[in-house]
Amino acid sequence: MSTPWADWDHVLKVDPDKSLVEGETFEDVCRTGTDAIEVGGTMDVTTEKMQRVIDACRKHDVPLYQEPSNPAVVVEDDALDGYLVPVVLNAGDPFWITGAHKEWVRIADLDWARTATEAYVVLNPEASVAEYTDADCDLDADDVAAYATVAERMLGQDIVYVEYSGTLGDPDVVAAARDALADATLFYGGGVRDYDAAYELGEVADVVVVGDLLHDEGVDAVEETVRGANDAHAGRSRTANRT
Numbered sequence: 001m002s003t004p005w006a007d008w009d010h011v012l013k014v015d016p017d018k019s020l021v022e023g024e025t026f027e028d029v030c031r032t033g034t035d036a037i038e039v040g041g042t043m044d045v046t047t048e049k050m051q052r053v054i055d056a057c058r059k060h061d062v063p064l065y066q067e068p069s070n071p072a073v074v075v076e077d078d079a080l081d082g083y084l085v086p087v088v089l090n091a092g093d094p095f096w097i098t099g100a101h102k103e104w105v106r107i108a109d110l111d112w113a114r115t116a117t118e119a120y121v122v123l124n125p126e127a128s129v130a131e132y133t134d135a136d137c138d139l140d141a142d143d144v145a146a147y148a149t150v151a152e153r154m155l156g157q158d159i160v161y162v163e164y165s166g167t168l169g170d171p172d173v174v175a176a177a178r179d180a181l182a183d184a185t186l187f188y189g190g191g192v193r194d195y196d197a198a199y200e201l202g203e204v205a206d207v208v209v210v211g212d213l214l215h216d217e218g219v220d221a222v223e224e225t226v227r228g229a230n231d232a233h234a235g236r237s238r239t240a241n242r243t
């Protein structure tokens with residue numbers, strides 16, 4: 001698979017189980033200026049709900065990816081640019097490291113040209129993804145940096161995803177992951193709800209992922225975070241601030 005995310009600043013994650021703010025449409029969502037939309041959620045996702053979002057976005061000009069939480073919700077559709085499949089490095093349950101993936105490969109004929117993995121480090125113990133995967137979130141910056149190195153150097157991962165879903169993370173921890181990486185793209189997600197947070201996390205991550213804000217406050221608030229991430233990245237090369 002090519003690596004378009006190397007040029008992204010911002011990703012909008014749409015949870016197919018959650019609704020948009022009243023009066024807003026997926027056309028509005030696709031016009032926020034985000035670099036890509038990832039369709040995926042942890043709880044109560046079904047193929048029907050996934051398909052509904054894909055259909056609503058398909059005619060708009062924004063890269064569209066599915067982030068399947070398990071093999072049962074994978075949708076095959078030409079409107080998708082690809083699949084970004086989570087591998088949760090610090091999961092307590094190996095199902096989320098290789099188990100779900102093995103099942104998917106066993107039952108399906110994957111389109112490898114459109115399939116990539118995201119090496120997650122899950123850090124908010126209150127998040128449903130942490131509960132679901134039984135993640136060990138008791139990690140300091142050195143642990144997270146070491147996971148980033150494991151992801152890139154040992155497992156050959158091209159995306160490392162520091163995930164604080166639902167709460168704003170510690171920029172020093174994110175920076176530790178960034179400093180550990182040579183070429184992989186660092187995604188950060190969790191609790192980004194305004195320009196300042198997007199700017200602050202954009203300064204330490206390559207890609208800022210915004211999720212719940214869309215469903216809670218709507219597209220104007222998301223647009224602010226796009227500006228924050230873009231401004232944080234303006235004029236710097238991807239690896240320039242890595243030590």
Ligand code: 1GP
Nearest residue numbers: 165166189190191211212
């Ligand atoms: C969730 O990282 C994303 O997987 C974004 O988190 O919903 O807290 O913005 P939020």
